[in-house]
Amino acid sequence: MTRNIILGSRRSNLAMTQTRWVIQELEKLGLPFTFEIKEITTKGDQILDVTLSKVGGKGLFVKEIEQAMHNREIDMAVHSMKDVPSGRSEGLVLAAVPERVDPRDAFISNSGKTLMELPSGSIVGTSSLRRGSQVLTKRPDLEIQWIRGNIDTRLRKCREENFDAIILAAAGLERVGWTEDIVTEFLDPELCLPAVGQGALGLECREEDHELRELLAHLNHEYTARTVAAERAFLRTVEGGCTVPIGAHATLDEQNQIHLTALVASTDGKQVFKESIIGEDPDHIGTEVAERILRQGAKEVLDKVKEDLENN
Numbered sequence: 011m012t013r014n015i016i017l018g019s020r021r022s023n024l025a026m027t028q029t030r031w032v033i034q035e036l037e038k039l040g041l042p043f044t045f046e047i048k049e050i051t052t053k054g055d056q057i058l059d060v061t062l063s064k065v066g067g068k069g070l071f072v073k074e075i076e077q078a079m080h081n082r083e084i085d086m087a088v089h090s091m092k093d094v095p096s097g098r099s100e101g102l103v104l105a106a107v108p109e110r111v112d113p114r115d116a117f118i119s120n121s122g123k124t125l126m127e128l129p130s131g132s133i134v135g136t137s138s139l140r141r142g143s144q145v146l147t148k149r150p151d152l153e154i155q156w157i158r159g160n161i162d163t164r165l166r167k168c169r170e171e172n173f174d175a176i177i178l179a180a181a182g183l184e185r186v187g188w189t190e191d192i193v194t195e196f197l198d199p200e201l202c203l204p205a206v207g208q209g210a211l212g213l214e215c216r217e218e219d220h221e222l223r224e225l226l227a228h229l230n231h232e233y234t235a236r237t238v239a240a241e242r243a244f245l246r247t248v249e250g251g252c253t254v255p256i257g258a259h260a261t262l263d264e265q266n267q268i269h270l271t272a273l274v275a276s277t278d279g280k281q282v283f284k285e286s287i288i289g290e291d292p293d294h295i296g297t298e299v300a301e302r303i304l305r306q307g308a309k310e311v312l313d314k315v316k317e318d319l320e321n322n
């Protein structure tokens with residue numbers, strides 16, 4: 011018996027490309043499954059004209075898709091890990107985290123100048139508080155302007171509107187096949203710490219669907235799963251969501267030790283709380299680094315950002 015698996019996907023080029031990639035990898039296994047994509051429109055796709063963090067709530071891109079899984083309209087979904095809230099959804103599981111691609115942010119300027127070379131007063135477009143904050147820490151003389159839309163739209167706006175540069179996730183560009191042509195500079199994590207889970211995918215399905223979980227487990231990448239788990243434990247503990255400047259990045263060394271660096275900052279980039287930690291257990295080090303950062307004074311900054319968002 012061949013089972014047909016229905017994957018829910020947002021309509022964007024990136025979401026469809028990621029979903030098709032997963033289907034391709036699953037087909038390579040040569041097991042008795044067929045695959046079908048069902049398009050789903052999410053709130054994050056409909057609201058294009060305001061700062062993402064303002065329309066807010068967690069998991070703007072994920073909620074409708076999870077509902078469709080509960081309703082059995084679809085069997086599974088391919089998420090960008092960085093869009094998946096750090097608290098888990100009842101009845102659903104992240105069955106696999108495939109190998110991460112480039113986690114860095116990509117800086118694209120019209121003049122070809124790097125972030126540190128841009129003339130004073132230049133306008134940098136981003137929809138991310140995390141990117142804006144970290145740019146301002148290094149270059150308080152630049153101006154951040156909000157830019158929204160999917161990758162294609164943002165690239166077009168950068169050329170046609172009043173932006174000197176924009177910052178996008180390298181992973182998104184890589185997946186749609188454009189990285190080489192357009193990136194001015196890949197921002198080192200030292201300069202701009204990526205979002206939690208950036209560059210990684212998460213394959214989600216119903217908890218009770220053991221057959222599908224077993225299939226998806228073939229695509230799990232242990233290195234990625236462990237490092238992303240540490241980043242997400244940090245995020246869960248600071249209760250960040252996507253509404254505050256928060257970043258984290260983890261790697262594994264040869265001894266299988268996780269190296270995690272995490273950051274909380276103020277929106278203007280003037281206050282930065284950053285810590286690194288090394289350890290074995292992802293949950294433990296993620297929680298520990300979060301507690302250290304909160305003790306440093308990040309708690310006040312987080313509360314302030316949340317308060318500002320509510321008043322605006």
Ligand SMILES: NCc1[nH]cc(CCC(=O)O)c1CC(=O)O
Nearest residue numbers: 090092178179181182208209210
């Ligand atoms: N917030 C939107 C989003 N979610 C995932 C990616 C692509 C990169 C990834 O998989 O981490 C992007 C675009 C971007 O941030 O430029």
